[in-house]
Amino acid sequence: MASGVAHELNQPLSVIKTASSFIIRKTNQHEKIEDQIMSTMVSKIDTSVDRASKIINHMRLFARKSDMELEEINVNVILGNAFEIFSQQLKLRDIEVIWDTEENLPEIKADASRLEQVFINLLINARDAIEELYPPGPDAKGDKKIILKTRLAGGIVIAEVCDTGIGIPEAILDRIFEPVFTTKEVGKGTGLGLSISYGIIKDCGGNITAKSEPGKGTCFIMKFPAAA
Ligand SMILES: Nc1ncnc2c1ncn2[C@@H]1O[C@H](COP(=O)(O)OP(=O)(O)OP(=O)(O)O)[C@@H](O)[C@H]1O
Ligand SMILES: [Mg+2]
Structure with missing residues (x-):
């Protein structure tokens, strides 16, 4: 179960990696990134981070590390x-x-x-x-x-x-x-x-x-x- 969920983490992480590598490459080559493209990249990073934290929260719940407060x-x-x-x-x-x-x-x-x-x-x-x-x-x-x-x-x-x-x-x-x-x-x-x-x-x-x-x-x- 946990490894299946951990595997899910690869997806948002690779989206973040792709977007950040693109930005680094462009910046190093002193190339301008169009506003539209920049905005897409950054919002992809943003939703991927949300997704990754959701997955992590889920694993936490399964591991019962954070107790319920009834x-x-x-x-x-x-x-x-x-x-x-x-x-x-x-x-x-x-x-x-x-x-x-x-x-x-x-x-x-x-x-x-x-x-x-x-x-x-x-x-x-x-x-x-x-x-x-x-x-x-x-x-x-x-x-x-x-x-x-x-x-x-x-x-x-x-x-x-x-x-x-x-x-x-x-x-x-x-x-x-x-x-x-x-x-x-x-x-x-x-x-x-x-x-x-x-x-x-x-x-x-x-x-x-x-x-x-x-x-x-x-x-x-x-x-x-x-x-x-
Ligand atoms: N209100 C609904 N109407 C129609 N289908 C639904 C509804 N709620 C859930 N489903 C179906 O159940 C599936 C699983 O729902 P679940 O909320 O667990 O995951 P998700 O919405 O696909 O992704 P996530 O919630 O993790 O962003 C959905 O992909 C959808 O097919
Ligand atoms: Mg849902």
């Missing part, structure tokens, strides 16, 4: 925090966010920052799925929605992140939580988002499942025992 938290608050980080780019893409949350939700025991990371992963996936169904362009119209729901049922706090995106084919639905499983192009997805999320939810004593209607949308459903 505290009593309100799922609505964490969902709100995750959305905050993202609201701008959802707005930019004309994706409507619909809130359907239960007001007096009991608290659950979870690690707040990790749970926020889970919701961010799910929001990124929802955004990508919507974009895949309605590719950006001059007439990028469509039913672009993310629905965030919470409720209480029989002592269980349920949180759902649903989208009106491309959906997940039945054939791969049971593979999406596997580490490094991705259908996204190289450089876009590492395939770690859901596997990390799965681990975090389990560590919080909960579970996560997915339901999908290909071509219509997907729902990720998380269940946690309410804190006593």
Whole structure:
């Protein structure tokens, strides 16, 4: 497992190496690098660093070096925090966010920052799925929605992140939580988002499942025992 993930590190590192070698070569030859090319190179380095740190975080989680800090938290608050980080780019893409949350939700025991990371992963996936169904362009119209729901049922706090995106084919639905499983192009997805999320939810004593209607949308459903 760890070596499989470590292998994943080679990809962003070689992108960084290629870009930095190019810049060094040009600079040594006193050649000017066009602004456009420079900007592409630097943003490639930037996203590769993000990707590498994500992979490293994942390995850390697996190695259990950083302990979970369980505290009593309100799922609505964490969902709100995750959305905050993202609201701008959802707005930019004309994706409507619909809130359907239960007001007096009991608290659950979870690690707040990790749970926020889970919701961010799910929001990124929802955004990508919507974009895949309605590719950006001059007439990028469509039913672009993310629905965030919470409720209480029989002592269980349920949180759902649903989208009106491309959906997940039945054939791969049971593979999406596997580490490094991705259908996204190289450089876009590492395939770690859901596997990390799965681990975090389990560590919080909960579970996560997915339901999908290909071509219509997907729902990720998380269940946690309410804190006593
Ligand atoms: N909301 C969704 N709608 C449609 N497909 C999804 C959705 N969420 C996940 N998937 C599918 O599950 C795969 C695995 O998701 P996961 O988040 O683990 O990795 P990723 O998004 O490809 O890459 P990463 O999250 O590491 O950047 C995706 O590549 C995609 O095929
Ligand atoms: Mg993802």
